[in-house]
Amino acid sequence: MTSVRLSKGAALLAVVALLISTVGDEVALVALALRGADRTGLTSVVSAQMLAGLVPGIALGGPIGRIVDRFRLDVVLGVTLVLECLIAATAAAFADGAVLLIATMLFLGALGAVAQTCVMALVPQLFPASEAQLRVNGVMESTRNAGYIVGPLLVGLLTAHGGTGLALAVDAGTFAFALLAVPVITHWLTARPVQLSPAPDPAPPPAAEVDETATETETTGQEPHEAAKGGMRVGLSLLWTGPQRRAALATIVVTVAATSVVNVLMPFFAHEIPGGTASYGTLLATWSVGLVVGPFVLRSRLGDRPTAVVAVGAASIIGLSYLVTAAYLVLWVMLAACLCGGMANAVQNVALRTHVMADCPPGVRGRVGAAYGATLQSSVAIGFALAGLVPAAWARWGILVGGAVALLTGSLGWLLTRALTASAPTDGSVSVPTLQVPEEKAS
Known part of the structure; x- marks a missing residue:
């Protein structure tokens, strides 16, 4: 019964956190684009901002994958959300020129790619069965897409009352709120019984191979350091x-x-x-x-x-x-x-x-x-x-x-x-x- 309660509670909080952080992603994208258009008046700057948000996921895929495989997923996700919060808050006060606006999108794009990779690795870790993965991915997809609708509407409301600075400040708050999911994910990863781990088709390894390394993998969701080689x-x-x-x-x-x-x-x-x-x-x-x-x-x-x-x-x-x-x-x-x-x-x-x-x-x-x-x-x-x-x-x-x-x-x-x-x-x-x-x- 404990594992069921953990599953339902963690799944619900993870979905809520995803919605909030997705709203934050959209708020950042729209607010920074509006600020770029307002402060510079150049379409080239806005275009460069959009590309800056897209490029890190392509160029940094190797390092991002190694980071996610080497370290605990909950730690990586928590650090990523903290950095997103700090960058959004800093941008609200200081990002005015073209260089700072593009740099902000570049950093947020890189951190967003890390967060998405963490989610892809977390779902099969927390939901080993393929049917459960399908259900969870469906809920998360609907939640993410709802964020895409809410985000621009929220930016319009906030910008009308307090400018893009207020929108970016609220954006920082969304990432801070999403941090609430990290302790629950940590508890779930460490408390999840071994029998809930995936049971793939290939035969399990001999008993001699199930040592401290296997225990570390079950509790942290990661393989040993050597497994993170290659990108x-x-x-x-x-x-x-x-x-x-x-x-x-x-x-x-x-x-x-x-x-x-x-x-x-x-x-x-x-x-x-x-x-x-x-x-x-x-x-x-x-x-x-x-x-x-x-x-x-x-x-x-x-x-x-x-x-x-x-x-x-x-x-x-x-x-x-x-x-x-x-x-x-x-x-x-x-x-x-x-x-x-x-x-x-x-x-x-x-x-x-x-x-x-x-x-x-x-x-x-x-x-x-x-x-x-x-x-x-x-x-x-x-x-x-x-x-x-x-x-x-x-x-x-x-x-x-x-x-x-x-x-x-x-x-x-x-x-x-x-x-x-x-x-x-x-x-x-x-x-x-x-x-x-x-x-x-x-x-």
């Missing part, structure tokens, strides 16, 4: 292990790049929408509603379908939704497409994250999580760069092409992933090969 290369090699995993990830990389092009072009497409920018805002809000609702639909409809197949299928639906949005300029059709697209977007995130977590060895979860984040962020960056080649007047055609590419790639990837899954060993809702750490590459 992004190890994470990427494990992330892309197996034909099914490669097929799924390759499909996601292409579809994310294609839809990232669409994301950049959508504001230029706004004047062609019936109702103009007001309707455009409604479309964005509808997509956000789909992001929140999607994981709950996944929980009730997934059944025993393999998560890799679900993730790739959702990618094709996202492409279809953008294609319909640009092809049929009828508001109710566009709203329906955005709702479905948002739901598919959330389902893709949950299913893919669960698929990556399912068979990841405990000692390399940080590096695999960092490699996963860097892979997706690189795809987004490629899409942003490609969008810069499309003339603004061709925005609608660019959206049509991007949606079509995502739909076609997702459909072909779905067929391939489904065929590979049918020939792979199953493990409930997850069908993936068992990962082995490449010792020769980990030095």
Whole structure:
């Protein structure tokens, strides 16, 4: 009974903390962008801020993964939240010039990447069963997406009454509040009985191998120091292990790049929408509603379908939704497409994250999580760069092409992933090969 109470209490607090910290991430992003536009008047500064928030997750994936694998997850998460709090508070008072604004986004982007990697490593540590991971990832995805809705609204309210300084001060408070989850996570990690640890398909090691090292791993959630050798290369090699995993990830990389092009072009497409920018805002809000609702639909409809197949299928639906949005300029059709697209977007995130977590060895979860984040962020960056080649007047055609590419790639990837899954060993809702750490590459 103690373990059940710990699970429910820690899960609830972790979700609340995630919501609060996600709101903080969005408050920081929007408030710093507004301050950059207000204090400098240069679009190049705001653009540089956005890139500064994205680059650390790509460039620092190796060091971030090693840090998460080497040290206790609760300690790393706690230190990260403290630093985010201090940086946000400092920015509220001192970040005025372009250099300081960009530097602030750079530091917050790096710390945000660390926090996300910690979460990816924590979920399988605290919820070993794949079904439980799917449920928890679904709740966390809905919570995170709710934060994306609340954050900008909160910034607008705070900025109207106290400027961006007040918004950033409240942002610091959100990170401080999220620290309340750290002691509970620490207690859960140290108090969790050994029998709640993962029970993967491979046979357990001989009794002679279960010594103090195994005990340390169970209580801290980490492998010994030597296990943290290697960085992004190890994470990427494990992330892309197996034909099914490669097929799924390759499909996601292409579809994310294609839809990232669409994301950049959508504001230029706004004047062609019936109702103009007001309707455009409604479309964005509808997509956000789909992001929140999607994981709950996944929980009730997934059944025993393999998560890799679900993730790739959702990618094709996202492409279809953008294609319909640009092809049929009828508001109710566009709203329906955005709702479905948002739901598919959330389902893709949950299913893919669960698929990556399912068979990841405990000692390399940080590096695999960092490699996963860097892979997706690189795809987004490629899409942003490609969008810069499309003339603004061709925005609608660019959206049509991007949606079509995502739909076609997702459909072909779905067929391939489904065929590979049918020939792979199953493990409930997850069908993936068992990962082995490449010792020769980990030095």
